[in-house]
Amino acid sequence: MSAVLAKVVAHRLFWPVVMLLILFTINLIAFPGFFTISVRDGHLFGSLIDILRNGAPTLIIAVGMTLVIATRGIDLSVGAVAAISGAVACSIILGSPEPGSLATVAVAVSVALLISLVLGVWNGFLVAVLGIQPIIATLILMTAGRGVAMLITEGQILTVNSPPFKFLGSGFWFGVPIAVIIAAVVFGLAALITRRTALGMFIESVGINPEASRQAGVRARGLLFAVYTFCAFCAAIAGLILTANTAAADANNTGLFIELDAILAVVIGGTSLAGGRYSLLGTLVGALVIQTLVTTVYTVGIPPIATMVFKAAVVTVVCLLQSPTTAEAFSGVRRRLALRAGKGVAAS
Amino acid sequence: MTNLLDAPERPKRPSRGGGAADRGIGPGSGNRPDAAGGSRVARIGSGIRSLLTSPKYGPVIVTAVLFVAVFVIGGVRYRGFFSGQVFLNLLVDNSYLIVLAVGMTFVILTGGIDLSVGAVVALSGMIAASLLQTGWSPAVVIPLILVLTSVLGLLVGLMIHVFKVQPFIATLAAMFLARGLCYVISQNSISITDPTFVQLAIARIPLGGNLSITPSVIIAVAVVAVAVWVLHATRFGRTVYAIGGGEQSGLLMGLPVARTKVLVYVISGFCSGLAGVLFTFYTLSGYPLTAVGTELDAIAAVVIGGTLLTGGYGFVLGSVLGVLVLGVIQTIITFEGTLSSWWTKIFIGALLLVFIILQKVLTARRR
Known part of the structure; x- marks a missing residue:
């Protein structure tokens, strides 16, 4: 019995799952209807659905980040890439004669995704060919990228109709939010391929x-x-969802701090x-x-x-629990x- | 004969592009019938080259040259740019960033990184503004801030050293904590009306002519001087460099690695607190969203100033130069008038790229 328990405790997803359960419990106490999912206007509706929908961009970026981190790297530029892709898509839609047509949106989305591939190759070039430390290599795009996004939007917040x-950003498909479906597809593909x-x-x-x-x-x-x-591709998808959600590209604030959330x-x-070793399932839980x-x-x-204070607390607690020093203690x-x-036993 | 004595000190590296040939002298070339004047010129030339290509001095020299070049370009292009006051204003406007960069230099020299500095600047501004508002004396508030931020640095250092949390994550947590506490204190801007702070904010110290500086500049210069002394004249400073060069080796040499590694984060925390105080002298208010992204400016300044991100090489004065380069770019963009402010970000990014590639080339050659 205790052997099984020890095994469960030793599993690396143990503490994150416990954390998630604690949070669920707190929610349930504060708001008894937390787990109810109802159908309204043909859409699924409820707190859990909200969590999934709002967490989708972070999850999408975190999936890409997991693979980067598994190679002993890190990508700080994802927030800037998200801002650039949103800016590109919105400026194309705004510049076209028919902003409402499906073809325009398809072109805008594909161009934004293509540009993100170029940005990703740039990061890869700095890390793989020039051998620059990943944190610094991506810091360059993180700093310059927001400036580039500002150039594309010409310093304005582009609102598209x-x-x-x-x-x-806010559509539903068979009652499920589109963002959640996209996140599920990205997650599934990444898990399947790797x-x-x-x-x-x-x-x-x-x-x-x-x-x-080697x-x-x-x-x-x-x-x-x-x-x-x-x-970078994941970051662009997340950027498009974020931008579409508000129907506005804000070069300064789209995806601000999302790199930190994804890394967390x-x-x-x-x-x-x-x-x-990496765990995509762990990233999902995270x-x-x-x-x-x-x-x-x-x-x-x-x-x-005050959310940030709690984030700090959660990071600290999880990091300390996972630390080898704590395990030894x-x-x-x-x-x-x-x-x-x-x-x-011997004495008695 | 002097050639022979000098020879072993000269770095031996694989000759690329005929480096050895035009150096003219090398080990064993002492008794060559070389014209004395010619060899001296060659020696100075090779001395300069070995300085420029050393990972220790090369980037700093390049930064210094760049700073002078940008300043001269500004002077040629814009009327009124080439004046002492424009240069002094670089110090006045960036005094808090200089202090931040000093703290960051210590951390990066050990091979770590501190992402919390921007948030801690905002937090100390918020603490100052809110306590002064309730009537506390500045003589209590300022030391209190410095102690609090040092303690925060201590906690981060302990988390990194004792619990083996990566510096990136530990300082990220500190950043969230500090930024969150800012909001807990107040969501709005609090202005500071305390007479001492106002005095310090408007005070100008005349330097003769029409030149003047602020008290903040003097504090920043003092911090730089102390940091240079600590890094180059104390055991602690040597240990900082040793940890960056190789933590394991430092440990085997019996150096106090644990204490030093924790202390650099305390120093960075202290510097962030002080920078926050200087920043409030500059803005006379506390606002939870100030200094977002300042940690990136500080890291950029340190990198441009020639400190190797893997630790071990770098100078505090280099970081100061890095801050000045960032400052002069900003000044030029202001003078240009038509360039939008977001070009600053793109320029800083490009500069970072150039300097990192430079570091890479220099260290790769050495190996």
């Missing part, structure tokens, strides 16, 4: 020891290009920033923890602006307890 584009093929293992091997994996014949350079490009989701999910935390702050009635206490119990 285009139903098909708006649908991307876990049903050897790709995921290659990514992990590059993260654990780049030199050894000697074993893994093409690290191509892999790095791929993960950074994928991450990955870390809470148990993927180490030191690279190597993203849910972050979004549930934000919702909890609302439902409990704490001023929403725990096992030390357990051993001492066991010893004492053993001695007690």
Whole structure:
């Protein structure tokens, strides 16, 4: 019994899931209807659906970020890339004669996604070819990217009136929010491609020891290009959803701090920033923890602006619980307890 | 003979592009029938080259040259740019950033990073504004802020060292905490009317001629001087460089790695608090959204100033130069008038790129 328990506790998703359950419980106490999902106007409706919908952009970026972090990298530029893709899409829609037509939106979305691929290749080039530390390589695009987005929007907030584009952010399909469906597709594809093929293992091997994996014949350079490009692609999708949700491109605020939320989701999910083993499922739990935390702050009635203090608390607690020092301390206490119990038996 | 004595000090690197050939001298070339004047010129030339290509001095020299070049370009292009006061205003406007960059230099020298500095600047501004509003004396408020931010730095340092949390994540948590506390204190801007603060904000110290500086500049210069002394003349400073060069080696040498690693975050916290106080002298208010993204400016300044992000190499004075380069770019954009402010971001990004590639080239050659 205790062996099973120890196994469960030792599982790396244990603490994140416990955190999520605690947050759910707090919500349930504060708001008894928390788990009810009703159908209104043919759409699913309820707190859980809200969490999924609002958390979708963060989750999408976090999926890309997980793969980047697994290669011992990091991508700080995702927020800027999201802003650029939103700005590009909105400026194309605004510039076209028919902002409401499906073709215009299709062109705008594809151009935005294509540009994000270029940005991702740029990051990949800096990291894989020039060998710059990822945190700094992506810092360049993070700083310059917002400036580029401002150039595209010419410093204005671009408001578009285009139903098909708006649908991307706030539409429903079979009652499920489009954003959630997109997030599910991205998550599913990433899981399928990296876990049903050897790709995921290659990514992990590059993260654990780049030199050894190179000697074993893994093409690290191509892999790095791929993960950074994928991450930028994810960022662009998230940027489009965020922009479509408000139907406005704001170069300064679209995706502000989303890189931090995404990185947090990955870390809470148990993927180490030191690279190597990664868990997409963990990232999913992490993203849910972050979004549930934000919702909890609302439902409990704490001023929403204090959310950041709680985020800080959650990060600190999860990091400390996952720390090797804590694990050692725990096992030390357990051993001492066991010893004492053993001695007690011997004495009696 | 002097050639022979000098020779071993000269770095031995693979000769690329005929480097060894035009250096003219090398190990064992002492008794070559070389004209004395020629070899001296060659020696100075190679000395300059080895300075420029060393990871220690190269980036700093490039930054200094860049700063002078940009300043001269500004002077040629705009009337009234080439004056002492424009230069001094660089210090006046960026005194808080200089203090931040000093703290960041310590952290980056050990190979860490501190993302919390911008939020801590905002937090100390909020604490100052709210306490002064309720009638506290500045003589209590300022030390209190410095102690609080140092303690925050201490907690971050302990989290990083004892619990082995990556600096990136630990300081990220501190950033969230500080920014969140700002909002808890107040969501609106609080203006400061305390006479001491107002005095310090408007005070100008004349330097003769029409030149003047603010008290903040003097504080910033003092911080820089102390930091230079600590890094280059104390054991603690040597240990900071040693940790950046190789933490394991430092540990094996018996250096106090743990204490030093925690202390650099305390220093960064203290500097952020002080920078926050200087910033309130500058703005005379506390606002929860001030200094968003300042941590990036500080990191950029340190990198442009030639500190290697992997730690081990770099100078506080280099970081000061980095701040001045950022400042002069901003000044030029202001003088230009037609360029929008977002060009600043693009320029800073481009500069970062250039300097990082430069660092990469320099360190790659050394190995």
